[in-house]
Amino acid sequence: MKRLIFSASVLAVLTACNGGSNKTNIELVQNMMDQPMVKSQGWIPEEGDKTQMRVPPKHTVSRHQYVYKYADDIAGADRQPNPLAGQMGAPVLEAGRKAYDIYCAVCHGHTGAGDGSVAEKMAVKPRNLINADAKSYTDGRIFHAITSGRGVMGSYASQIPDVETRWKIVNYIRTLQK
Numbered sequence: 001m002k003r004l005i006f007s008a009s010v011l012a013v014l015t016a017c018n019g020g021s022n023k024t025n026i027e028l029v030q031n032m033m034d035q036p037m038v039k040s041q042g043w044i045p046e047e048g049d050k051t052q053m054r055v056p057p058k059h060t061v062s063r064h065q066y067v068y069k070y071a072d073d074i075a076g077a078d079r080q081p082n083p084l085a086g087q088m089g090a091p092v093l094e095a096g097r098k099a100y101d102i103y104c105a106v107c108h109g110h111t112g113a114g115d116g117s118v119a120e121k122m123a124v125k126p127r128n129l130i131n132a133d134a135k136s137y138t139d140g141r142i143f144h145a146i147t148s149g150r151g152v153m154g155s156y157a158s159q160i161p162d163v164e165t166r167w168k169i170v171n172y173i174r175t176l177q178k
């Protein structure tokens, strides 16, 4: 009997903590109930009109974000060094070939001659990537075409988000030119 009364009173104390939906709870562990955080959709009390969810300050960049410096600097783009220069091993070229065949060959053709399957219907023809003119392009210039687009050719940055893969395509195009 004693035990029953004891359990009942513990239960009563515990349920009393919940003051119902319209009343403030009794705070047993106060520093957990009373937190300085603001909910993501809430307002910062001291700065009435500011939401908790802030936009990042101007010019900040997330840690792994790639920032392409030469979007508006063609001369700089042409001169940018190829981080995979001279890396003509099978893994690099195979990855380059795969991406080229998926993203570039429809227009520039599997051999790079500019005769891809949709080229015939295009008013401005895809560039021949294996003639003497194309051989004179710097690696940076080809990379720039992929990253920012060129003339009527759009950017392929979103299709090929991995920057290294874009350089692998550049190296692969060099093998097509041989």
Ligand code: HEC
Binding pocket: 100, 103, 104, 105, 106, 107, 108, 124, 125, 126, 127, 129, 137, 141, 142, 145, 146, 150, 151, 152, 153, 156, 169
């Ligand atoms: C939808 C068709 C199309 C696809 C796909 C395409 N290109 Fe192009 N590309 C073009 C056209 C058209 C031009 C010529 C643009 C102009 O002269 O206005 C061009 C031009 C170029 C040039 C010459 C740039 C310069 O500086 O003169 C390079 C290099 C190039 N493309 C590489 C690529 C690579 C690499 C890919 C694959 C990632 C690719 N292109 C995918 C249509 C395409």
